[in-house]
Amino acid sequence: xxxxxxxxxxxxxxxxxxxxxxxxxxxxxxxxxxxxxxxxxxxxxxxxxxxxxxxxxxxxxxxxxxxxxxxxxxxxxxxxxxxxxxxxxxxxxxxxxxxxxxxxxxxxxxxxxxxxxxxxxxxxxxxxxxxxxxxxxxxxxxxxxxxxxxxxxxxxxxxxxxxxxxxxxxxxxxxxxxxxxxxxxxxxxxxxxxxxxxxxxxxxxxxxxxxxxxxxxxxxxxxxxxxxxxxxxxxxxxxxxxxxxxxxxxxxxxxxxxxxxxxxxxxxxxxxxxxxxxxxxxxxxxxxxxxxxxxxxxxxxxxxxxxxxxxxxxxxxxxxxxxxxxxxxxxxxxxxxxxxxxxxxxxxxxxxxxxxxxxxxxxxxxxxxxxxxxxxxxxxxxxxxxxxxxxxxxxxxxxxxxxxxxxxxxx
Ligand code: FAD
Numbered sequence: 001x002x003x004x005x006x007x008x009x010x011x012x013x014x015x016x017x018x019x020x021x022x023x024x025x026x027x028x029x030x031x032x033x034x035x036x037x038x039x040x041x042x043x044x045x046x047x048x049x050x051x052x053x054x055x056x057x058x059x060x061x062x063x064x065x066x067x068x069x070x071x072x073x074x075x076x077x078x079x080x081x082x083x084x085x086x087x088x089x090x091x092x093x094x095x096x097x098x099x100x101x102x103x104x105x106x107x108x109x110x111x112x113x114x115x116x117x118x119x120x121x122x123x124x125x126x127x128x129x130x131x132x133x134x135x136x137x138x139x140x141x142x143x144x145x146x147x148x149x150x151x152x153x154x155x156x157x158x159x160x161x162x163x164x165x166x167x168x169x170x171x172x173x174x175x176x177x178x179x180x181x182x183x184x185x186x187x188x189x190x191x192x193x194x195x196x197x198x199x200x201x202x203x204x205x206x207x208x209x210x211x212x213x214x215x216x217x218x219x220x221x222x223x224x225x226x227x228x229x230x231x232x233x234x235x236x237x238x239x240x241x242x243x244x245x246x247x248x249x250x251x252x253x254x255x256x257x258x259x260x261x262x263x264x265x266x267x268x269x270x271x272x273x274x275x276x277x278x279x280x281x282x283x284x285x286x287x288x289x290x291x292x293x294x295x296x297x298x299x300x301x302x303x304x305x306x307x308x309x310x311x312x313x314x315x316x317x318x319x320x321x322x323x324x325x326x327x328x329x330x331x332x333x334x335x336x337x338x339x340x341x342x343x344x345x346x347x348x349x350x351x352x353x354x355x356x357x358x359x360x361x362x363x364x365x366x367x368x369x370x371x372x373x374x375x376x377x378x379x380x381x382x383x384x385x386x387x388x389x390x391x392x393x394x395x396x397x398x399x400x401x402x403x404x405x406x407x408x409x410x411x
Contacts, residue, residue, distance in 0.1 A: 004029040005100055006309060007091055009081040009247070010107030013295065014276025016041025016062030017302030018105055018309075023071045025310055032074045032099055034081045034091060039131060040068060041075075045295050047134035048159035049325050053166060055138060060131070081108075084251035086269050103271045103309045106248055106259060107302065110241035110277040110293065115151065119213030124220040125235045128156055137164070140234045144168025149223045149232040151210050153180035155324055157238035158193060161202050162326035164236075172203040172230050174210060174223055184337065188345055189358055189371065193326065196354065200327050205230065241293060243278045256280055257291045263315035265305035273309060275301035284317045285387075286336050294322040319383045329354055332379045335369020335386060343368055346397050349375060357382065365391030384408040 006022065008015045011033055019033060019041070033041070041062040046052070050059060068075050076099075083092040084106070090098045112127040114120065126137050137160065141148055144167040150157045153175035165171040173180070179190035180197070194204060205225065214222030214229065222229050243258045253267050254260040258280030265273045265281060276298040283290040297320065304316040323332045340360045349356030357378060360369040366389050370382035381404035385392065388408055396402045 004102040006031050006103050006105070007099055007101035008033045008105040008107055009084070009091060010105075010109055010276070010278070011035025011037055011039070011041045011075070011077065012107060012109045012276060013041065013043050013062060013298040014109070014278075014302040015105070015107035017299045018107065018275065018306040019073055020063060020067075021303045021306035022309065023073065025307065025312075027306075027310055030074070031072070032076060032101075034079050034093070034099065035075060035077045036080045037130060038078050040065065040077065042131065043295065044129070045323075047131065048128060048156050049163060051131075052134050052138055052160070052163045055135070081247060084247050084253075084272075086251050086253075086272060104273070105305050105309065106253075106267075106272070106274040106278060107276050108244040108247065108278045110243045112237070113240045113242050115210060115237050115239060117210060117212045119215045119220065122213055122215040122220040123218050124233065125213065125237060127237050128160060129241075137234075137236055141167055141169055146170070146233040147231050148172070148234045148236065149174060149230055150236045150238060151175070151223065152238035152240070153177050153204070153206075154183065154238055154240065155181065155322075157236070158197065159324060159326055160236050160238060161197060162200070165197075165200055165202050166327070169234075170203075171201075172205060172232075173197065174205045174208050174225050174230065176207065176209040178207045180204070185333070185371070186340060186345075186360075192351070192354065192373070193329075196327055196329055241277065243280075243291075245278055248274065248278070257289070260289075263304075263317065264308045264313070265301055265316065266308060271309075273305040275305045281316060284315050285319075286338065288338065290320060290336070290338070292320050292322075294320065296321040319386050321379070321383070329374060330376075331371055331373045332382075333369065333371040334379055334383045335360060335371075337369070339368040346394050348398050348400050359385075359397055361392070361394060361397070365394070367392060367397070378404055381405055381408055 042060040080094040082094040090100045092098045141164040148169045150161045150173045179187045182190040208225035212224045245255045248259045259274035263284045280291040307314045319334045321334045343360035346359045355374045357372045367385045
């Protein structure tokens with residue numbers, strides 16, 4: 001029997017995790033990663049936080065350089081997969097050449113949505129996805145003397161605002177949302193982050209759609225929004241991402257918000273899998289698709305796909321998780337966003353002091369999401385409460401003297 005060929009298209013955390021899992025789980029056939037970027041797999045969360053602040057590369061890599069060599073993984077950096085030939089079982093590369101596969105993993109991730117408004121191509125307007133993007137923002141803002149305008153009040157916008165404010169810049173966030181992070185957390189908890197930024201001297205312009213940029217000599221000078229204009233030396237746009245699904249679509253794979261996969265990360269074509277930001281997996285617990293754009297999802301789906309490339313028959317059923325660090329606030333969130341719609345929030349701890357846990361509780365008393373803010377070592381219990389899916393006593397949930405473990409155990 002010939003050695004199987006496993007090919008992974010993409011070089012982010014999902015691709016890297018899958019490759020590491022394959023080797024850890026004993027796959028010893030040929031393994032190729034086709035990676036458009038110039039780097040071996042790396043993680044992106046530090047690009048808006050620690051790396052942007054310190055330019056310390058050590059925390060970025062999924063594995064150090066020698067790991068890939070020692071484990072005989074062929075990482076073809078700087079190579080772009082152009083076409084997936086699923087019938088002929090090969091990946092065609094831009095610039096010629098093709099790579100045959102027996103099993104294929106698509107981990108192409110996503111790219112920032114571009115603001116298509118007048119002046120949008122001016123110098124000084126940045127997007128953030130890659131190491132190079134992060135370095136560019138750092139170089140433009142590190143002297144701390146700039147007027148920086150961040151467009152968008154989602155995770156990346158708010159994290160960049162916090163980091164570049166930390167350099168001393170004058171920072172304004174302009175967003176069509178009335179409350180930062182409301183899409184993820186709802187208005188009530190989004191206001192906690194709004195206040196955090198206001199307390200640190202960030203200006204928030206809310207409910208304002210950006211209509212264009214003022215430009216002089218090719219450089220951005222201002223951001224124009226419905227209702228006004230704000231001066232800008234540097235602009236960072238963080239208005240969401242677009243999953244990179246075109247090659248999957250062109251190959252005939254089904255896509256909606258991402259590449260459709262089952263809970264085992266399988267597409268509709270035998271031996272072809274998709275993961276991470278590019279995928280739209282079925283979640284076996286909530287019984288609907290839960291597309292996620294987060295670090296933990298890249299790890300979990302990457303690992304699941306690798307195991308199923310080895311025919312292990314596993315499903316990814318983790319509670320979605322993410323974290324952020326902004327100024328002196330660190331938080332972890334776990335939960336099912338679609339189930340939060342009817343929920344109310346129960347607090348445990350000191351909300352004005354920003355040291356608390358919030359729980360989203362459904363009308364029938366189940367915890368469907370939880371967020372710990374500057375409180376640590378509780379997120380596993382929060383997840384266990386969500387998984388338990390049974391009614392809890394709200395007064396005990398709110399009482400910090402009651403261990404969460406007791407509530408998990410139903411005591
Ligand atoms: P990606 O990391 O996007 O990797 C995909 C790779 O595939 C890229 O290298 C791309 O160039 C390559 N590729 C695409 N098409 C092709 C092709 N045709 N051929 C070859 N290669 C191709 N999540 C959190 O939970 N917490 C955080 O605090 C957090 N912070 C973040 C901060 C920033 C600045 C960013 C950008 C993201 C952050 N995230 C965070 C989200 C998290 O990083 C992503 O969910 C994760 O990177 C997704 O991993 P991925 O491997 O699916 O995709």
